[in-house]
Amino acid sequence: MGDEEVKLFRTWSSPYALRIVWALKLKGVEYETIYEEVSHKSDLLIGYNPIHKKVPVLVHNGKPIAESLVILEYIDETWKQHPLLSDQPHQRALARFWAKFGDEKVLPAIWEAFTKQGKEQEEALSTAVENLKYLEEELKGKKLFGGEEIGLVDIALGWLANLVSVFEEITGLKLIPEEKFPLLFNWMQVFADIPVIKESWPPRDKLVAKFHSIREASLAKEAEKDK
């Protein structure tokens, strides 16, 4: 593909935007990055994603695409090198299923466990454990969710490999203990060490500070509600 214009609107920390960074880098696609501030979104971003007004947005030759999982499939269909999805329909269906499961079940449960305390946190953790068990099962006999190579599911779940340890540091909780989830624990290490992934992590100290504030704010809000 010759003269292409590929732009990615992201924030420095968005795990959803990071998925797109990984996909583009794995495929060796050249792109321009536009960093956005959550508190002050550019008119350009809002113009490209008026419905959700969020990152990531990929703009390819002037055409915007929003929603990270939708963008990932677009990237896979447009740039064929290093495929993220199998060409077998059932394998594709399974990959889409697990990517969706990650976003709809795993992420909310872990987020709830991170932003709450006491009984609510315990319940969220319990739900998270149930969901993580399915992921552990899915990794049986595999190094990565995509098999030997990173695939869509690895990218969709990749936020675990970074943010879980940040959340664990802040809360003192063990979200993914090695004894309970040996395969998932191993996957997180393997995934995080892949060069393209490793070089793209946002600065850890900044992440710890940011999520620490988020947790504090969430707990304060809960305390207000209880008054």
Added chain:
Amino acid sequence: MAESDLALIGAWQSPFVLRARVALNIKNLQYVFHEETFGNKSELLLKSNPVHKKIPVLLHSGKSICESLIIVEYIDEVWSSSGHAILPSDPYGRAIARFWAAYIDEKFFPSLRSIAVVQDEAGKKAAVEQVITGISLLEKAFGESSKGKPFFGGDHIGYLDIAFGGMLGWIKVTETIAGLKLIDPETTPQLAQWAEKFIHDPAVSGVFPDIGTLTEYSKVVIAKLRGSAGAK
């Protein structure tokens, strides 16, 4: 295609099951339909979709495929030379269709459901606003997507027609129960015309629920959902 090779676990009332059935019809596929009873999940369902325990589930040569939109894509990919293509061929068209389908599932449908279930006035008002906003966005998206043709997918029913069309039964029921006009020739002329075409399309008409029956059924469901929601 041997009939026993292909089966769908579903229920007549489900908008998500309807999506799968329309896709199967577009591809002229014969299949066994396992009808579930509301409130009593079968062994087959629990075994085929242990993670979510939800319908629809497509069973094909011993494999289960779950999640309605994933099922639609699967059907389109496996039977790519039957009937007509469900997803557009160009990646950008596919991305737009998938974007709106995600919007329908994540924003539109939960609000639609809320209108009937939520009991506090503020919550209900918010849900109604979200639904009306969603419909006006989809009216605009229809114009852009159809380019003057009868469906989101152009000449034939496509992915977004299926994603949104599946909801039409419940949209009509909500209009009746809540006294609203959601899809209406005056405010949403394109969608009003599209809805009629969709419902009467040969791939849809045989499986689209009877609105009277669905309305009666919805009263039972709403009472049940309010019962469990009111406990909080």
